[in-house]
Amino acid sequence: MFNPDIIKPENLVYEKTNVLTDAIMHYCPGCGHGTTHRIVAEVIEEMGIQDKAICIAPVGCSVLAYNYFNVDAIGAAHGRAPAIATAVQRMFPDRHTFTYQGDGDLAAIGTAETIHACNRGENIVIIFINNGIYGMTGGQMAPTTLLGMKTATSPYGRTVELNGYPLQITELLAELPGTYYITRQSVHTAAAVRKTKKAIRQAFENQKNKKGTSLVEVVSNCNSGWKMTPVEANKWMVENMFVKYPIGDIKVDGEKVKK
Amino acid sequence: MAKELKLMKGNEAIAEAAIRSGCDGYFGYPITPQSEVMEHLMIEKPWETTGMVVLQAESETSSINMVYGGAAAGKKVMTSSSSPGISLMQEGLTYLAGAELPALVVNVVRGGPGLGTIQPSQADYFQAVKGGGHGDYQMYVLAPASVQEMYDFVFLGWEIAFKYRNPVMILSDGAIGQVMEKLYVGPHIPRWTEEELRKNAPWASCGKPADRDHNIITSLDLDSAKQELHNHKLQAKYREMEEKEVLFEAINCEDAEYIFVAYGSSARIAQKAIQLGREKGIKVGLLRLITLFPFPKKQIAEFSKKVKGMLAVEMSAGQMVEDVRLAAEFRCPVEHFGRYGGIIHTPHEVLEALEEKIIKG
Numbered sequence: 001m002f003n004p005d006i007i008k009p010e011n012l013v014y015e016k017t018n019v020l021t022d023a024i025m026h027y028c029p030g031c032g033h034g035t036t037h038r039i040v041a042e043v044i045e046e047m048g049i050q051d052k053a054i055c056i057a058p059v060g061c062s063v064l065a066y067n068y069f070n071v072d073a074i075g076a077a078h079g080r081a082p083a084i085a086t087a088v089q090r091m092f093p094d095r096h097t098f099t100y101q102g103d104g105d106l107a108a109i110g111t112a113e114t115i116h117a118c119n120r121g122e123n124i125v126i127i128f129i130n131n132g133i134y135g136m137t138g139g140q141m142a143p144t145t146l147l148g149m150k151t152a153t154s155p156y157g158r159t160v161e162l163n164g165y166p167l168q169i170t171e172l173l174a175e176l177p178g179t180y181y182i183t184r185q186s187v188h189t190a191a192a193v194r195k196t197k198k199a200i201r202q203a204f205e206n207q208k209n210k211k212g213t214s215l216v217e218v219v220s221n222c223n224s225g226w227k228m229t230p231v232e233a234n235k236w237m238v239e240n241m242f243v244k245y246p247i248g249d250i251k252v253d254g255e256k257v258k259k
Numbered sequence: 260m261a262k263e264l265k266l267m268k269g270n271e272a273i274a275e276a277a278i279r280s281g282c283d284g285y286f287g288y289p290i291t292p293q294s295e296v297m298e299h300l301m302i303e304k305p306w307e308t309t310g311m312v313v314l315q316a317e318s319e320t321s322s323i324n325m326v327y328g329g330a331a332a333g334k335k336v337m338t339s340s341s342s343p344g345i346s347l348m349q350e351g352l353t354y355l356a357g358a359e360l361p362a363l364v365v366n367v368v369r370g371g372p373g374l375g376t377i378q379p380s381q382a383d384y385f386q387a388v389k390g391g392g393h394g395d396y397q398m399y400v401l402a403p404a405s406v407q408e409m410y411d412f413v414f415l416g417w418e419i420a421f422k423y424r425n426p427v428m429i430l431s432d433g434a435i436g437q438v439m440e441k442l443y444v445g446p447h448i449p450r451w452t453e454e455e456l457r458k459n460a461p462w463a464s465c466g467k468p469a470d471r472d473h474n475i476i477t478s479l480d481l482d483s484a485k486q487e488l489h490n491h492k493l494q495a496k497y498r499e500m501e502e503k504e505v506l507f508e509a510i511n512c513e514d515a516e517y518i519f520v521a522y523g524s525s526a527r528i529a530q531k532a533i534q535l536g537r538e539k540g541i542k543v544g545l546l547r548l549i550t551l552f553p554f555p556k557k558q559i560a561e562f563s564k565k566v567k568g569m570l571a572v573e574m575s576a577g578q579m580v581e582d583v584r585l586a587a588e589f590r591c592p593v594e595h596f597g598r599y600g601g602i603i604h605t606p607h608e609v610l611e612a613l614e615e616k617i618i619k620g
Contacts, residue, residue, distance in 0.1 A: 074477070087332075
């Protein structure tokens with residue numbers, strides 16, 4: 001039961017960061033976007049860089065990210081966020097320009113912008129949400145869609161013959177000398193959220209120290225696109241997505257992590 | 260202030276003007292016949308003097324989006340390219356217009372379609388003034404006819420771009436880009452300080468101080484009613500440009516019975532054709548268009564009441580001529596002449612076309 005008497009400062013254990021606006025998020029319940037937004041915003045607050053943060057929002061489910069992050073923001077054309085971030089960060093080297101992109105945006109239409117921004121070692125942070133599907137347009141096949149996975153444009157399951165292989169763009173980017181920190185995380189458990197927040201903090205700290213490109217991939221479910229309940233979707237993600245996209249650091253301090 | 264005399268290519272004049280006009284950033288990709296713009300900037304290294312950023316992008320798609328980013332952050336940013344590269348930039352141009360961002364884009368036009376040729380052309384008129392990208396939008400389009408104007412229009416471009424928060428295109432051609440002429444350059448105008456930027460572009464997304472709401476730069480509004488209102492606002496801006504910002508030059512028009520309508524290289528050629536015509540007793544003048552959008556509709560309408568005919572001279576199969584005909588409203592004959600695909604017409608050909616198509620016609 002709701003008891004207004006317990007709302008007292010001494011009972012406060014958690015509150016929403018001011019770096020998120022009060023706008024109601026449009027994300028599906030159980031999707032990783034809401035959690036990832038929150039921890040990015042918390043990191044910005046904890047580092048005291050709200051006045052320096054500039055968000056480059058993508059096209060995709062998070063197209064309206066600029067309504068939720070209480071920082072200056074720029075809405076990009078589909079896939080072009082790393083080019084936009086390149087210019088902003090080069091002209092304002094003391095700022096914290098970050099892109100927030102999905103797999104279709106970053107790994108399909110924006111592949112050239114992503115690879116070249118990373119290869120130049122632009123001093124930007126890239127938050128990359130990988131859910132293996134185009135969520136906003138209604139669940140079509142993405143470059144990261146797993147083999148056999150059914151989507152609106154691979155209704156009988158993705159096949160190599162018709163669609164080629166799922167793209168592990170994060171491993172590919174780790175090969176480039178311009179990238180300084182590359183990690184793959186998730187937000188499906190409390191422990192995973194804490195690790196991801198630490199990784200995002202690391203990425204922004206690297207940027208503060210002008211180390212080059214930092215990318216945090218967050219493997220997320222798309223329960224509505226996958227046509228599962230949120231709980232089923234997380235289970236499926238662990239059993240399938242994590243096999244192709246294993247969780248953990250890929251490159252730290254400019255050095256690839258030995259497996 | 261004292262002006263300095265230089266001998267430069269049109270493309271180099273663009274680069275020189277960028278540095279001297281307080282430009283914050285240039286983002287480009289090599290393509291003939293305009294590569295000297297970026298080459299000149301790389302030789303001059305303005306990042307060591309004015310602090311201007313110069314970056315070679317991986318494609319024209321990327322360079323126009325770098326421009327979009329810089330503009331969204333309130334900076335004076337520009338790019339240059341030639342026809343095939345400008346085609347790749349159309350996505351960025353419509354986003355710039357939709358998000359109401361100031362930016363400067365130079366197109367040193369070459370012959371098309373497709374990969375076409377590297378020789379001069381004026382066949383990108385439709386693309387520049389009728390859209391090119393999707394949606395109802397306009398760029399302010401300036402047509403330089405000399406190396407001096409390549410230089411001067413960079414300064415004018417910034418003024419218009421920031422006054423109207425709109426992309427400005429300098430629509431040049433391979434001849435004006437490559438030709439060397441004398442030009443006068445002025446003193447350096449300093450780049451804006453961050454304080455000046457925040458005062459002049461309070462809408463810019465360059466970091467949110469505690470005392471204001473977050474700025475959002477976007478062309479998206481999913482609510483169609485709001486998107487229609489946004490479009491009304493854009494259209495009002497374009498009508499204001501038509502009212503206030505038309506530029507043209509009337510040459511030998513006082514007693515003219517016939518008028519050449521031309522811009523850029525074709526205007527230079529038409530000036531020689533006037534001389535040839537007047538030697539033969541033909542009273543011909545030139546209406547040289549400086550802005551292609553806004554188009555000098557009123558001036559053409561006025562001339563159409565006085566003259567016996569107009570010849571639109573352009574290095575295309577006939578693009579600008581459509582706008583001349585619309586403005587003349589059949590009050591006098593309007594014909595087109597132009598070589599294309601990279602061929603430049605001669606003054607004799609232009610005069611001959613006037614005699615054949617209009618005077619005898």
